[in-house]
Amino acid sequence: MWTVGALYENVGFQPTTFVLIVFLLGLYWIRLPKNLPPGPTGWPGVGCSLALRSRAPYLKFTEWSKKYGGVFSVRLGQSLFVVLNDIPCIKEALHKQADDFSDRFQAAVAKDFGIEGSFIFENGDIWKARRRFALGALKRFGMGKKSIEHTINEESRYLLDGFADQEGQPFDPARLVNNASSNIICKVCFGYRFDYSDPKFTELNARAKEQLSSNGPGNVVNMFSWMIRTPFYARVRETNQFLTDFLFGLVQQHRQSYDKNDIRDITDMYFTEADNLTDSGQIGKNAFSDRALGRSILDLFLAGTDTTSNTMSWLLLYMAINRDVQKMVQSEIDDVIGGSRQPSMADSPNMPYTNAAILETQRMRPVAPLAVPHQTKNDTTLGVYKIPKGTRVLVNIWAVHHDPATWTDPEKYNPARFLSADGKSVVQHESFIPFGTGRRVCLGENLAKSELFLLFVNMLQQFNLTVPDGKPIPKQDGSKGLLLSPDPYELCATRRS
Ligand code: HEM
Structure with missing residues (x-):
């Protein structure tokens, strides 16, 4: 059996080292904020x-929620997280106490791009102004108008051609579907x-996929943000630079052909805004500069492409299996x-x-299973618990969608x-919050819903989807990153007669 004496001998600890460790552990526990929601015990430095x-x-969070309840706290690295796992806690925080719980945590990878212009990561009045603008812009070019249906149906035709090119042979649909949703945002x-x-x-x-996969809450760089400057993250920084340059380049090209009397798309609307x-003196031009616009577009691109295409990939997989x-x-x-016209939202x-x-x-596979991290703006409370300012x-969403008490x-x-x-x-469920x-x-919710409906219907109107003969049913666990995508799988798409 290991005694303290044996520990000194076997591990080579000196009594003073041992006392120091006990002291530091004690200090760590004492300095933890009091009356936090319950949660698993961690270790100093790594939580x-x-x-x-x-x-x-x-x-893991869903497992912990079964032990600790609808809200629990956990340290990851040196950061304190609070995880909301059921609808009453989520509504209490995000609706009733929205002033305290609606700020965004600004992740290290996101900060490396620069936050200015970001729909996802900015906070305060400038975020409100940008969000108002984006919702208006998406309404004009994205939602509810014939124009977006036309765009999605047109892109569906390219996607269907891509499926037809496979001639019924096994293929992984992920890249084609990703191309389609990316093009719709473009x-x-x-x-x-x-x-x-x-x-x-x-x-x-x-590169967009790569960037998103480096952004999950379990990712080391989001627990130890200083690591973003180390050589381990050189590729992530380079990818950020690539994406910024690419989209900023497109913005600059657009600027050259901008005509305020002929608004073609969201970029033109932004120039006008x-x-x-600036003319009305409300917000300085810098806040809506071309560089900030590049960052905004990047967010629409990152938030709007893989989310939609991963959902489509899950849909196709479930169709092939069921x-x-x-x-x-x-x-x-x-x-x-019928078979002779493309679908419409009507x-x-x-x-x-x-x-x-x-x-x-x-519901089964919410592609953003932990949404996008928020952060408390002030010291606040949730039920009987205290939550300090700056808690992530x-x-x-996964726990809410998989709660056996509801489903x-x-x-x-x-x-x-x-x-x-x-x-x-269709019946609506309060516990359905993808x-x-x-x-x-989500700022693009309505656009995403149109995309999912039209792309899906276009595909099943034309093709039967099956798991390749003799192959096992693909696994349905999915990836571990910020977004939940299916593991690579193959299906066969044969034309419906
Ligand atoms: C199936 C497709 C999609 C899903 C499941 C999805 C899901 C989500 C979720 C869960 C959030 C975080 C909500 C929160 O923090 O509480 C979010 C935020 C966001 N989404 Fe989506 N999204 C999808 C498609 C899109 C599209 C197509 C766009 C763009 C056109 C978009 C743009 C955004 C933006 C800009 C935010 C940040 C909003 C803010 O912080 O104010 N999303 N989305």
Whole structure:
């Protein structure tokens, strides 16, 4: 048995070293803020970060929530996190106490880009002004107008060509789907699309993926932010530079052909907004500068591409695995749209089963399982607990979507849970929050919903999707990064006769 004496001998500790360690541990515990939400005990310096090495953070957090409840606290590295795991806690924080809980935590990787212009990472009045602008701009060019349907349907045709090129052979649809959602954002922002074979476009999409995968809360650099300046993160910094240069270059090109009487896209709207704000003296031109615009577009690109394409990849996978569901969706498409025209958003209310399949996919595999980290603006409270200013706050969407108290058999793929008893309409669930909730709710929610519906319907109208013959059913665990994407898988797409 190990006694303190044996420890000195075997490990070579001197009594003074031992006393020092005990003293430092004591100091660490004493200095922890009092009356925090309960949570797992960590170690000085690293907290509980080692527990996230073997499991995806959202799964580990869900496991902890079963032990500690709807809200728990945990140290990762030297940072204090509070994790919200059920709807009452989430609403209490993000709705009732929105003033304290709606700031964004500014991650090290994001700061390396510069925060100015960021829809995702800025806080305060400038964020409000940008968000107001972006919602207006997306409304004009993104949502509810025929123009975006046209853009999505046009991009769907390129995507379907890509599927047809596979000639029924096994292929991984991820890259094609990613190209399509990336091009839709490009079209909305810059008014044009890239050819799928353009190497610059391929690199842009690959670098965006790389950037996102370095950004999760379990990632070392977000626990020890100084590491971003070390050689370990040289590639991340280089990727940030590549993305910034690429998109800023596009903004500059656009500036040259800008005509205030012919507003073509969001970039043009931004130029106009900058002029109006400066003329009215409301906000200095710098706040809406071309460089800030490059950063804004980068956010739309990063937030809007992989989220949508990962959801599409999950949808295609669930269709290939659940052939009965696929057939029900196809039969609804045949009844409502037929085979000779492309879908429109006006068809959506008449297609409850198709919508239910999309919703069930988003419930099962929320692509942003921990949303995007928030941070408390002031010392505050949540129920009986105290939460210090500057605490990072994570919304555990995964736990909410997989709570057996709300969802019977939550790991079962069952679109019917989103249908009324007669199957004729979609039912809304309070515990369904794939786009987050509160003031920071996804800015592109409506655009994303249009994309998911139109891309999905276009595909199932034309193709049957199957798992390749003789191959095992693909795993459905997904990746461990900030975004939840399926592990690479193959399917076969054959033309419907
Ligand atoms: C299926 C697709 C999508 C999903 C599941 C999704 C999900 C989310 C989630 C969970 C958040 C964080 C909410 C929070 O912090 O509480 C978010 C924020 C955001 N999303 Fe999305 N998103 C999607 C598509 C898009 C698209 C297409 C765009 C852009 C056109 C976009 C732009 C943004 C932006 C800018 C934010 C930050 C908002 C802010 O901080 O004020 N997203 N999204």
